[in-house]
Amino acid sequence: MEQTSFSEYSRAANFGHRKLTPRACVVDSKKHLRLFLSDALEDLGFVTCECGQAGDLAGMLQTEQPDLVVLSVCVDGINVGEILEAIVRNNFGGKVLVIGQPDSIMVKAVRQIGDEYGIAMLPSLQTPFGAASLRASVAELLPAEPAPSPAVDVAEALKAGWLELWYQQKINTRSLAPDGAEALIRMRHPAWGVVPPAYFIPDDKDPHFRGLSEFVVGRAIEDWRYLLESQGPVDLSINLPVSFFGNAAAVRDMCRAMPTHPAFTGLLIEINSSEVIGHPELAVDAARSLRLHNVALAIDNVGAEWPSLLELPSFPFVELKVDPQYINGCANDRLKQTVCRRIVELAQDNGARAIAQGVETRADFLAAHDMGFDLVQGHLFGKAVAVRKFARSRPQLAAAGSGKLP
Numbered sequence: 207m208e209q210t211s212f213s214e215y216s217r218a219a220n221f222g223h224r225k226l227t228p229r230a231c232v233v234d235s236k237k238h239l240r241l242f243l244s245d246a247l248e249d250l251g252f253v254t255c256e257c258g259q260a261g262d263l264a265g266m267l268q269t270e271q272p273d274l275v276v277l278s279v280c281v282d283g284i285n286v287g288e289i290l291e292a293i294v295r296n297n298f299g300g301k302v303l304v305i306g307q308p309d310s311i312m313v314k315a316v317r318q319i320g321d322e323y324g325i326a327m328l329p330s331l332q333t334p335f336g337a338a339s340l341r342a343s344v345a346e347l348l349p350a351e352p353a354p355s356p357a358v359d360v361a362e363a364l365k366a367g368w369l370e371l372w373y374q375q376k377i378n379t380r381s382l383a384p385d386g387a388e389a390l391i392r393m394r395h396p397a398w399g400v401v402p403p404a405y406f407i408p409d410d411k412d413p414h415f416r417g418l419s420e421f422v423v424g425r426a427i428e429d430w431r432y433l434l435e436s437q438g439p440v441d442l443s444i445n446l447p448v449s450f451f452g453n454a455a456a457v458r459d460m461c462r463a464m465p466t467h468p469a470f471t472g473l474l475i476e477i478n479s480s481e482v483i484g485h486p487e488l489a490v491d492a493a494r495s496l497r498l499h500n501v502a503l504a505i506d507n508v509g510a511e512w513p514s515l516l517e518l519p520s521f522p523f524v525e526l527k528v529d530p531q532y533i534n535g536c537a538n539d540r541l542k543q544t545v546c547r548r549i550v551e552l553a554q555d556n557g558a559r560a561i562a563q564g565v566e567t568r569a570d571f572l573a574a575h576d577m578g579f580d581l582v583q584g585h586l587f588g589k590a591v592a593v594r595k596f597a598r599s600r601p602q603l604a605a606a607g608s609g610k611l612p
Contacts, residue, residue, distance in 0.1 A: 227399030228347045231272040233257045233289055243276055243305075245595055246340055251348060253399045260288035267296045273347055279306035279313050286316055294323045303328045303343055305335070360406060360414045364421060368393050371425050373442075374590040376561065376581045379574065385581055386441035388476070389426050390590045391418075410447040419450050423460050426473065429593045434469060436597045443474035443504065448481040451492035461499040476506040476527065483514045493522040504561075512549050521556040530564025533584070536577075537569035543577065550578045 230252045232243045237258065244254040255270045257263050266272070275298065277289060293302065302320060306313040308330040320327040331343045341348075363369050371389040378385040393401040408415055426444050433440045451457055464473065475496075482489040482505050493503040504525035505515070509532055515521075528549050536542040546562070553560040562574035565584030574582050591599065 227251065227253055227395075228274065228344075229253045229255070229270060229272040230274040230276055230344075231255050231257055231263070231266050231270060232276045232278075233263060234278040235259065236278075239278055241598070243278070246337065247276070247344075249337070250341055250344065251399065252344075253394070260285045260292060263289060263292040264296055267292070267298055273300045274344060275300065275302045277302060277304050277316070279304055279310075279316055286312070287319075290316070290319055290323065290325070293325055298325070301326045301328050301344075301347065303331060305331045305333060308332055360408050360412065360418050363393055363406060364414070364417055368395055369418075369421060369425075370394060370592065371422065371429055371444075372590040372592055373429070373596040374583060375588050375596075376583045377587045379562075379579050379582050384440075386443065386474070387596065388583065388590075389422065389429070389442055389444045391422060391445075392590075392592075410449045415447075416450070416453065416456055419446055420456065420459070422446065423463060423473075427463055427465060430465065430470070431467075432593060433597055434467070439469040439471070441471055441474065443476055445476045445506065448477050448485045448489050448492075451488055457492070457496075461496070461501065464500050470500070472500040472502055474502050474504055474525065476504045476525075479505050479508045479511060479515070479529075482518075482523075483511060486518050490518055490520055490522060494520070497522065504558075508549050510545055512545070512552060515552060521558070523556070523558055525559045525561055526553040527561040527563050527583075528579075530584075533562045533564040533570055533574065534566060535570065537567070537573040543573065546574075546577050546579075553580075554578070 228251070230244075230247050232240050232247070232254060233256075234240045234243070235258055240256040240258065244256055247254050252274070255266055255272065257266050263275075267275075275289075275293065277286065279286060302325050304313055304316050304320075304327065308314075313330055317327055317330065328343060331339065370392055372392050373387040373389055375384050376386045376388065377383070391403050391407070393403075393406050395401050408418070422444050423446075426442050430440065430442055464470070477489060489503070496503065502524045503522070504527060505523050506527045507529040508515070508526050509529035515526075526549055528546055532542045532545050536546060550560040559580040560578065561581040561583060562570075562577075562579040563583040565571050565574060565582045565586050567586060570584075571582055571586055588599065
């Protein structure tokens with residue numbers, strides 16, 4: 207029986223049905239415009255690729271198989287005639303969206319040629335445009351139902367290179383300036399697009415869990431070097447289970463991998479509070495010993511169980527992060543405020559920083575500020591994004607951090 211590759215199986219399984227995650231190819235000679243359009247489309251749920259010259263489009267159409275080609279039309283841009291020719295020659299069956307002034311001679315000519323060759327042309331998108339108008343232009347391509355839980359194990363994802371780290375900025379509560387970022391793992395699946403970790407993270411007893419943990423450490427260091435070169439050093443934190451520190455070989459390899467660059471101030475590892483409470487000696491011993499290797503530990507998702515942390519034999523942790531459920535709506539909830547204040551006091555008493563994560567409203571930020579949190583993190587200040595987009599957005603956030611809330 208003929209064997210079928212996984213990618214072929216994925217396409218075959220969706221035959222006759224609209225893809226759950228649409229794919230788009232952005233065509234423009236200007237890199238900054240390609241990046242802008244790609245970011246906007248990814249925010250709508252597209253998986254994107256970019257093409258900077260007409261000669262590359264044929265290969266893109268064959269390898270990426272996009273549902274949409276986005277063509278920015280301008281006088282000094284890419285050769286539109288060659289683009290349309292490549293679309294026709296490759297029997298492209300998707301849609302084409304032309305961006306430009308609908309009444310311009312060039313846009314009218316592109317649409318006319320497209321119609322003559324039987325290309326499925328979407329209504330032109332007039333510039334300048336916003337998120338709402340872009341969504342309206344591509345609405346028929348957006349998924350009508352959520353993606354299923356992907357039956358993909360971590361071993362396959364690691365081997366295929368589908369895993370990556372996305373970064374969410376942490377903000378200094380007093381200055382509103384960027385102050386580090388948390389790395390959050392994502393899977394960029396070829397058929398389902400970006401998949402959140404809840405759908406693929408295995409149990410910590412899974413034989414591939416160490417490989418996943420090592421990937422997180424290695425990729426975070428790799429991304430730190432990229433950020434250093436692109437816009438300066440950023441203090442990064444990652445998430446690992448407490449069981450990782452029970453493997454002496456894995457811990458040793460991690461310590462050896464730490465950068466020796468003078469700008470590297472250390473790696474922060476966040477451990478869930480329930481695991482710290484369940485394995486206090488392992489967590490405390492790891493926090494003590496790793497400090498000598500430029501690695502610090504933080505306790506994540508601290509909530510109503512905070513009194514249990516008072517029973518730790520010592521407190522070598524540098525941060526306490528409050529569970530988002532106690533931050534969301536805390537501005538109008540005295541019980542949540544009481545829990546938050548106790549956690550902030552616990553952090554202050556032990557020389558650690560207190561972080562409010564899950565801040566989504568101005569009111570909750572102001573409440574976190576008044577309760578004495580050192581840092582805040584949440585969608586009010588930006589969602590987690592891929593490392594390249596994070597690198598582009600961080601200088602803008604730093605410039606805006608001199609004073610006003612979003």
